[in-house]
Each structure stands twice: as structure tokens, then as C-alpha cells.
Amino acid sequence: MDYKGFFMDASAYYAGGHKVYEEWHRYTNGTDVFSVLYYQGVDKLLDRWQKPGDQTRYGKFEYTGRPWQRHSKFLYDGDYIRLKDLSVGYDFNKNVTDAIGIGGLRVYVRGTNLLTWVKDDNLDYDPEVDTDGYTGMTTPPAKSFIFGVNLKF
Numbered sequence: 751m752d753y754k755g756f757f758m759d760a761s762a763y764y765a766g767g768h769k770v771y772e773e774w775h776r777y778t779n780g781t782d783v784f785s786v787l788y789y790q791g792v793d794k795l796l797d798r799w800q801k802p803g804d805q806t807r808y809g810k811f812e813y814t815g816r817p818w819q820r821h822s823k824f825l826y827d828g829d830y831i832r833l834k835d836l837s838v839g840y841d842f843n844k845n846v847t848d849a850i851g852i853g854g855l856r857v858y859v860r861g862t863n864l865l866t867w868v869k870d871d872n873l874d875y876d877p878e879v880d881t882d883g884y885t886g887m888t889t890p891p892a893k894s895f896i897f898g899v900n901l902k903f
Contacts, residue, residue, distance in 0.1 A: 773886060863891040
């Protein structure tokens with residue numbers, strides 16, 4: 751979009767209709783020694799079952815080591831929208847650029863990976879996964895901001 755010297759450019763992408771499985775749940779979301787003692791777990795484990803009648807996603811903590819078990823509660827809707835790039839800026843008009851002796855002047859701010867909306871609120875990790883459909887303990891795409899000035903001589 752352009753209006754009276756101001757401009758905005760944006761790009762986003764969407765992926766949907768698939769499932770994502772949290773592959774590391776054994777180490778981060780388990781209610782035994784693997785997640786609590788060895789791997790520090792996640793803060794969601796604090797909202798665990800503690801007394802009869804509790805309605806929660808996580809069971810009672812136990813000081814034991816259970817074998818690896820796959821569980822459908824760690825299978826999530828993978829739908830998401832990511833705002834990949836957003837640039838906002840201003841192109842100075844010819845009167846201003848002629849007055850300072852240059853051919854053109856543009857100032858702008860650009861942001862990358864600013865926002866990711868995920869359909870499933872329980873999916874804590876980056877929803878952009880490989881074709882196998884498993885999350886990993888990889889670093890999600892970094893957010894960045896760039897301030898720029900373009901001069902034409």
C-alpha cells in the first residue's frame with residue numbers, strides 16, 4: 751500500500767489441515783522423574799492433578815521412570831498463520847530531496863517473524879515442522895527489526 755509518500759508492505763503465510771505431534775513430551779511434559787528431575791519440565795506441569803475431583807491435562811507426579819509412551823494428548827492441530835515480513839516507511843517528496851541535494855530519500859522499519867497465530871492453544875512450540883509432523887527442540891525463527899535509510903545520489 752502507498753499513500754502520500756507512506757508505504758506498507760507485508761507478507762504472511764498459512765499452513766493448515768494437518769496435525770503436529772510434540773515429540774519431546776516425554777522429557778518436558780511427563781509427570782515422572784524424566785521431566786521433573788532430569789529435564790526441569792515446563793511450567794504447565796504446575797497445573798497438575800493433586801486431589802480427587804481435579805480436572806487437568808497433567809496427571810499426578812510420581813517419583814518413578816515410566817517407559818516411553820505415545821499419547822494423543824500431545825497431538826495438536828497444526829494450523830497457523832505467520833506474519834513473515836512487515837515494512838513501513840516514508841518516501842520523501844522531490845521538493846525535500848532537491849533541497850538537500852540528493853536524488854531520493856526513503857526511511858523505513860522492517861520486522862521479520864513478528865507474529866504467529868496458532869489454532870491449538872496447547873501447542874507451545876513452533877508450529878512450522880518438517881514433513882514428519884514432529885516438533886523438535888529447535889530454536890523457532892528469530893524476530894528481528896531493521897531500521898533503514900535509502901539515499902539516491
